[in-house]
Amino acid sequence: MTTDNKGIVERALAQLIGTGDVDALESLLSDDFVHHRPDSTSATKAEWLAAVRAAPIADLRVEVHHVLADGDHVVMHSRRWLPDAGPGIAGVDIWRFDDGLIAEGWEIIEPVAQAAANQVWWEPAQR
DSSP states (O other), X not given: OHHXXXXXXXHHHHHHHHXXXXXXXXXXXXXXXXXXXXXXXXXXXXXXXXXXXXXXXXXXXEEEEEEEEETTEEEEEEEEEOTTXXXXXXXXXXXXXXXXXXEEEEEEXXXXXXXXXXXXXXXXXXX
């Protein structure tokens, strides 16, 4: 099952980025799919698909660095950017599968330009 889940994520991303076909994602998501963001907000399947449709997918460049699968979870680490929009973002997406469909997703993004500052968040502030 782990290999199947990893393949589903890889095919979905390739189709989304390659063709911009957001509707292809819909069939991969469970009816009660929930997408979680770092700010503790979440979106339903319909809300998340609407947000993806509104994004400039046709112009988005994605470089996948890792896709790892363990049981019902798949984790993808990527870098994404828009042409002429600076260094872009680094992202980690975590997908949880249930009965062959994606049931939950978590997305963590960091602007690449801010990465150095975020690597020392635990250090005491200089006074």
